[in-house]
Amino acid sequence: MKKEEKIRLGISIGDLNGIGSEVALKTFEDPRMLDFCTPVIFASVKILSFLKKQYTLNMNFNGIDNTSQILDGKVNVINVWKEGVDINFGEENSTIGAYAIKSLKAATAALKNDEIDVLVTAPINKHSIQSEDFNFPGHTDYLDQELEGNSLMFMITDTLKVGLLTDHVAVKDIADTITPELIQKKVDTIYTALKQDFGISKPKIAVLGINPHSGDNGVIGKEDEEVLKPTIKKINESGKLVYGPYAADSFFGSDSYKSFDAVVAAYHDQGLIPFKTLSFGKGVNYTAGLNKVRTSPDHGTAFEIAGKNKADNESFKEAVFAALKIFKNRQEYLELTANPLKKQPRKPQFKGNKEKQ
The missing domain is CATH 3.40.718.10 (Isopropylmalate Dehydrogenase)
Incomplete structure (x- = not known):
């Protein structure tokens, strides 16, 4: 043989x-x-x-x-x-x-x-x-x-996985870039990756807010109330376990991330600063959503x-x-x-x- x-x-x-x-x-x-x-x-x-x-x-x-x-x-x-x-x-x-x-x-x-x-x-x-x-x-x-496929920057370790709604986008353009369609597409990509690439049968995903304190009910920006929340609700209605938006400033320090299989950050530094703080030297940059497998050091x-x-x-x-x-x-x-x-x-x-x- x-x-x-x-x-x-x-x-x-x-x-x-x-x-x-x-x-x-x-x-x-x-x-x-x-x-x-x-x-x-x-x-x-x-x-x-x-x-x-x-x-x-x-x-x-x-x-x-x-x-x-x-x-x-x-x-x-x-x-x-x-x-x-x-x-x-x-x-x-x-x-x-x-x-x-x-x-x-x-x-x-x-x-x-x-x-x-x-x-x-x-x-x-x-x-x-x-x-x-x-x-x-x-x-x-x-x-x-x-x-x-549809590429997504997915920073991974065995215990922490962080995906990004926007990656190499200027801060001034982030809010306009994040649309219901983009959120849906990125969450779908992460959900599929967790199932087929990491063997998680029913993924549980957290989404971080765009604005400080997730907008404080619209006091600090309207994007979380008008874009994130209704889109997350729609995704939930499809049967996916997706929750948020969560205030990013306390999410990692309180160990809330440990209750989820993946975290979706609104933009580059919101996701990568806590990821690299917790995992630097052991993390991996994985490009999810493609028909081939590509990884890179962090x-x-x-x-x-x-x-x-x-x-x-x-x-x-x-x-x-x-x-x-x-x-x-x-x-x-x-x-x-x-x-x-x-x-x-x-x-x-x-x-x-x-x-x-």
Whole structure:
């Protein structure tokens, strides 16, 4: 009988002047990681060999030119480019940004073509990636265009999951951006993700207010009374367990979040400040709502420590395990819903991380 293949985990290398390559390589320096998946890094053997020496890592690469040459049990590196690249750690550089996008585009194409199964993206610098060929605020917006579905930034740990109604939107535009249609769409995306990607049969979701104190019955803004409350009521009438709006200032400090499977924040900082305060270094940025699985660590390029061999790879490792678990859960959910009387084995497989179970 043919041995089942491991999950192929693609990695886009991110900004080479930042810590992305460091945390990715440190994660797969541990040979035990190869028991869980087959890593495929989209970059170049030449640049990763340089970085391996920079961080004094003990590992070897299987340099390849296309996905047909991927080998299980190896750290595979697809040569997206072969020329040398000048790295200046800690500096913002548009040329380096262009290589980050080359890596991302190649990895995304492989994901779309089922040549890899999941994608973990190393951090990019949102300013240096901008060009005529790439005009997106970041990974999420690009992947939303390339992959089917409705993307949603979903910050996750085992005990805390925070989704956003608006992500990279200016504060002055938040209230006008949040409409009943947007709320419905984002809550539906989170609800579906909790069921199919995290195995929660009847999710319970909290929604945070837009204004301070959720508007104080209209005294501090009308949006909570006129937009959030009626929309939440309508969603509840459809059978979903969605509650709110809750005042954001006390919601996390009072541990109210522990009573819910997910929390929906109105805007970026309202959700990410408490999430990173409670989970920094262990959290994962998951793009929910797409037809493929993409995760990322919960930190940025960290230019201030780049190249100094000081970066902690815990969040990147968590992003790897999250991608593998979500892939497995989604496959099992889709198989079960397609044929509820018979749960068939799938290919490839993920045995799981016993330390995380």
